[in-house]
Amino acid sequence: MKPSLLQQSRRSNSFRGSTPLDSSPDGGGATKSPAAIFWLVLHGLCCLVSLVLGFRFSRLIFFLLFSTSTNSNTGLYQTSPFRTVADIAENLAFSTSLPSLDSSPANRTSGVSSSGVVVGRHGILIRPWPHPNPEEVMKAHRIIERVQREQRAQYGVKSPRTVIVVTPTYVRTFQTLHLTGVMHSLMNVPYDLVWIVVEAGGVTNETASLITKSGLRTIHIGCEERMPLSWEDRHRMEARMRLRALRVVSEKKLDGAVMFADDSNMHSMELFDEIQKVKWIGAVSVGILAHSGHSDEDLSAVRNEGDESNSPVPIQGPACNSSDQLVGWHTFNSLPYVGRSANYVGDRATVLPRKLEWAGFVLNSRLVWKEAVDKPDWVKDLDMVARDEANVESPLSLLKDSSVVEPLGSCGRKVLLWWLRVEARADSKFPSGWIIDPPLEVTVPARHTPWPDAPPELPTSEKVTSIKESSEKRSTKTRTHRSRRGSRSKRKHEARSVDAHVSERHSHEN
Amino acid sequence: MRYEVCDCNFNFVNVGSAGDVLEDNPVGKLQVYVYELPSKYNKKILQKDSRCLNHMFAAEIFMHRFLLSSPVRTRNPEEADWFYTPVYTTCDLTPTGLPLPFKSPRMMRSAIQLISSNWPYWNRTEGADHFFVVPHDFGACFHYQEEKAIERGILPLLRRATLVQTFGQRNHVCLKEGSITIPPYAPPQKMQAHLIPPETPRSIFVYFRGLFYDVNNDPEGGYYARGARASVWENFKNNPLFDISTDHPTTYYEDMQRSIFCLCPLGWAPWSPRLVEAVVFGCIPVIIADDIVLPFADAIPWEDIGVFLAEKDVPNLDTILTSIEPEVVLRKQRLLANPSMKQAMLFPQPAQPRDAFHQILNGLARKLPHDKNVHLKPGEKILDWSVGPVGDLKPW
Numbered sequence: 001m002k003p004s005l006l007q008q009s010r011r012s013n014s015f016r017g018s019t020p021l022d023s024s025p026d027g028g029g030a031t032k033s034p035a036a037i038f039w040l041v042l043h044g045l046c047c048l049v050s051l052v053l054g055f056r057f058s059r060l061i062f063f064l065l066f067s068t069s070t071n072s073n074t075g076l077y078q079t080s081p082f083r084t085v086a087d088i089a090e091n092l093a094f095s096t097s098l099p100s101l102d103s104s105p106a107n108r109t110s111g112v113s114s115s116g117v118v119v120g121r122h123g124i125l126i127r128p129w130p131h132p133n134p135e136e137v138m139k140a141h142r143i144i145e146r147v148q149r150e151q152r153a154q155y156g157v158k159s160p161r162t163v164i165v166v167t168p169t170y171v172r173t174f175q176t177l178h179l180t181g182v183m184h185s186l187m188n189v190p191y192d193l194v195w196i197v198v199e200a201g202g203v204t205n206e207t208a209s210l211i212t213k214s215g216l217r218t219i220h221i222g223c224e225e226r227m228p229l230s231w232e233d234r235h236r237m238e239a240r241m242r243l244r245a246l247r248v249v250s251e252k253k254l255d256g257a258v259m260f261a262d263d264s265n266m267h268s269m270e271l272f273d274e275i276q277k278v279k280w281i282g283a284v285s286v287g288i289l290a291h292s293g294h295s296d297e298d299l300s301a302v303r304n305e306g307d308e309s310n311s312p313v314p315i316q317g318p319a320c321n322s323s324d325q326l327v328g329w330h331t332f333n334s335l336p337y338v339g340r341s342a343n344y345v346g347d348r349a350t351v352l353p354r355k356l357e358w359a360g361f362v363l364n365s366r367l368v369w370k371e372a373v374d375k376p377d378w379v380k381d382l383d384m385v386a387r388d389e390a391n392v393e394s395p396l397s398l399l400k401d402s403s404v405v406e407p408l409g410s411c412g413r414k415v416l417l418w419w420l421r422v423e424a425r426a427d428s429k430f431p432s433g434w435i436i437d438p439p440l441e442v443t444v445p446a447r448h449t450p451w452p453d454a455p456p457e458l459p460t461s462e463k464v465t466s467i468k469e470s471s472e473k474r475s476t477k478t479r480t481h482r483s484r485r486g487s488r489s490k491r492k493h494e495a496r497s498v499d500a501h502v503s504e505r506h507s508h509e510n
Numbered sequence: 511m512r513y514e515v516c517d518c519n520f521n522f523v524n525v526g527s528a529g530d531v532l533e534d535n536p537v538g539k540l541q542v543y544v545y546e547l548p549s550k551y552n553k554k555i556l557q558k559d560s561r562c563l564n565h566m567f568a569a570e571i572f573m574h575r576f577l578l579s580s581p582v583r584t585r586n587p588e589e590a591d592w593f594y595t596p597v598y599t600t601c602d603l604t605p606t607g608l609p610l611p612f613k614s615p616r617m618m619r620s621a622i623q624l625i626s627s628n629w630p631y632w633n634r635t636e637g638a639d640h641f642f643v644v645p646h647d648f649g650a651c652f653h654y655q656e657e658k659a660i661e662r663g664i665l666p667l668l669r670r671a672t673l674v675q676t677f678g679q680r681n682h683v684c685l686k687e688g689s690i691t692i693p694p695y696a697p698p699q700k701m702q703a704h705l706i707p708p709e710t711p712r713s714i715f716v717y718f719r720g721l722f723y724d725v726n727n728d729p730e731g732g733y734y735a736r737g738a739r740a741s742v743w744e745n746f747k748n749n750p751l752f753d754i755s756t757d758h759p760t761t762y763y764e765d766m767q768r769s770i771f772c773l774c775p776l777g778w779a780p781w782s783p784r785l786v787e788a789v790v791f792g793c794i795p796v797i798i799a800d801d802i803v804l805p806f807a808d809a810i811p812w813e814d815i816g817v818f819l820a821e822k823d824v825p826n827l828d829t830i831l832t833s834i835e836p837e838v839v840l841r842k843q844r845l846l847a848n849p850s851m852k853q854a855m856l857f858p859q860p861a862q863p864r865d866a867f868h869q870i871l872n873g874l875a876r877k878l879p880h881d882k883n884v885h886l887k888p889g890e891k892i893l894d895w896s897v898g899p900v901g902d903l904k905p906w
Contacts, residue, residue, distance in 0.1 A: 124741050
């Protein structure tokens with residue numbers, strides 16, 4: 001590209017006429033010798049013919065006249081098997097600005113000896129089907145994948161640990177929505193994964209069928225207690241469920257990094273790369289998306305009250321000093337929301353997180369094992385903690401001394417996941433498994449558009465209701481769905497017709 | 511010899527045997543005498559236009575500066591093996607920054623007249639132990655248009671000298687036997703400033719940014735790049751694996767680091783800084799230029815590093831690239847990751863070991879000792895000073 005940039009203005013200069021210092025002999029056209037005039041006239045004639053024909057006829061003549069006398073054919077590009085942009089004219093190897101030199105095309109070869117590279121115009125080779133071949137695309141993707149795997153092996157995490165994900169859930173309207181999101185995030189994690197799903201209300205087929213679709217290694221545990229309705233109780237129940245999962249980790253001696261993925265949270269892929277760095281217990285920054293079902297006036301009122309925080313979205317996580325050491329915690333300030341927060345699940349008011357959410361913590365699974373080789377002494381025994389279940393608010397309760405927490409994500413500066421609680425009203429119903437069975441009642445039957453030569457069918461049953469327009473529009477829609485063979489254009493006309501009589505419409509159709 | 515390279519996590523990565531010749535140190539192997547020409551040949555030209563330091567022909571200026579302070583420089587011409595003439599022939603720029611070669615032959619001729627009359631060393635060999643840096647499009651043919659360059663041929667006075675040039679094409683008039691091909695100048699600091707973390711996954715399969723048709727000078731196509739670039743566009747503009755366009759993105763360097771293959775097709779001349787950028791950023795160069803001679807071809811194993819494609823095979827570019835085994839791709843990337851390879855393509859200021867300056871000196875050292883017939887018998891004359899186009903013979 002760059003040499004061409006250089007050439008741009010200069011080449012146009014040369015075309016207009018060589019500079020006085022340029023000493024190449026191309027002044028042939030300037031002299032009024034009969035030969036020059038003859039060539040000019042011939043050139044003009046060929047230009048006229050080209051106008052008529054549509055391609056560069058003039059050069060073709062010269063090529064045909066002189067090609068047999070030279071041996072430059074070998075250097076020319078064959079364009080017949082291919083479609084070319086500029087038809088036949090580009091077969092010629094002549095420069096465009098020097099018509100007087102076309103008697104010696106052999107001069108144009110750039111080499112002293114015979115070489116395949118010829119200076120001048122070449123054909124633009126285009127293959128007949130210039131579209132990608134799907135097999136080749138797949139091969140290319142395999143190459144890309146192999147390269148990326150090698151990159152990860154070289155620059156990424158050495159000896160990656162298994163990620164153990166703990167998710168408390170229960171069957172409700174929004175469960176599929178939330179759980180599918182988490183599931184897809186986990187399916188994209190490039191490390192080994194164990195997904196512990198703890199379900200309130202016992203193990204159900206709903207949840208089981210959903211999580212088996214992921215293809216991940218899952219451990220599905222049920223807690224017999226049902227999920228309570230108030231947010232306070234729900235948070236406590238979830239803590240109990242998570243402890244239950246940790247007990248499973250301890251019993252099965254699962255090895256890896258434990259993280260808590262609540263089903264309505266949103267995780268970024270960098271989070272999973274970051275948790276590989278944890279030594280014993282780490283904390284990441286969580287963005288809190290405290291959302292209210294009410295209109296914006298509620299939110300703005302809250303913001304006006306307590307506006308000391310700089311970030312528009314409150315963040316929960318470790319606070320560091322300038323030497324990247326943990327000095328404290330950023331927690332959620334719930335004062336502006338006092339009296340306005342949601343009380344029960346499905347409430348339209350803002351749902352508030354706890355002071356420090358479980359989701360922001362990562363543990364080395366050996367912390368919860370009964371016996372581990374270099375288990376540090378600042379961690380409490382899991383069973384002791386579990387006995388006091390009601391007061392366990394965050395994984396910090398597992399520690400005797402909370403200053404050992406490692407801040408991750410460049411010391412809490414990076415927000416790697418977002419906390420969100422969105423639930424439908426407690427009394428909302430949804431089809432189980434999101435499968436509509438038995439099918440919904442038919443309100444208007446679908447019409448078949450008859451074949452053009454088939455006799456028109458008489459309608460079997462038709463609900464002639466007062467809302468005729470809507471039913472007509474509905475039926476035209478179903479008609480378009482069912483049969484495209486019919487006369488489409490006619491259908492467009494009749495969609496607007498407000499006709500009470502059915503048979504009239506039929507005749508209109510034909 | 512196999513080379514192990516330490517990637518800074520102290521994991522030794524085997525990069526295979528990559529040109530030990532690159533590791534040679536030329537100091538002590540040769541002596542270079544730098545002629546002191548009046549500043550109208552070098553400094554004054556640079557003062558008139560300092561853009562010459564940043565464009566792709568800046569190698570001639572930086573080579574001069576390097577030699578002035580290099581340990582191979584000798585102030586005693588009697589013990590010199592090579593003689594260097596610092597004349598900046600590619601520094602006469604248009605307002606848009608393109609070098610005009612029209613005065614260059616006269617400038618070179620005038621410089622040679624000067625050194626032949628003031629010092630005896632030119633006349634005793636007629637320039638056979640002299641070297642000149644001519645980084646212009648077609649080297650010492652001093653023209654940007656290929657036909658005109660071929661017509662002119664190499665400047666007659668330089669017929670016996672060694673030419674250090676960027677242009678290289680086999681069986682071409684403008685590449686003479688024994689020339690040293692060097693990479694074009696690419697600003698090392700600018701490239702360093704755009705490095706991205708090496709763990710960023712390479713997700714672009716083929717990358718290219720540049721012109722496909724030169725609408726100003728060759729609107730129909732077929733002339734520019736011998737139709738190869740136009741062919742790439744017509745065949746692959748709809749292919750999702752090819753990220754090719756005429757954009758000028760600010761993330762050009764970053765994108766190259768996220769690509770596996772970078773196309774390096776010819777333009778008006780077969781060489782371009784794209785090759786240097788591809789090597790520095792670890793993107794496998796796909797060289798589409800028939801008979802091209804690549805820089806330091808005797809030291810760098812270009813066949814192992816890059817992919818060569820004949821211009822007639824351009825329509826099958828996707829088939830060819832996808833049929834490369836992933837292991838071969840990985841091997842090429844490992845070779846490219848060798849820091850000596852990247853260093854050999856660059857002209858850093860100040861000079862660093864194994865950089866392009868040193869590779870040029872290595873090339874010159876490999877041509878030593880000079881042949882016996884380099885020295886002419888007294889009274890013998892081979893060069894004809896009156897040969898050449900009339901315009902060239904005027905004084906500068």
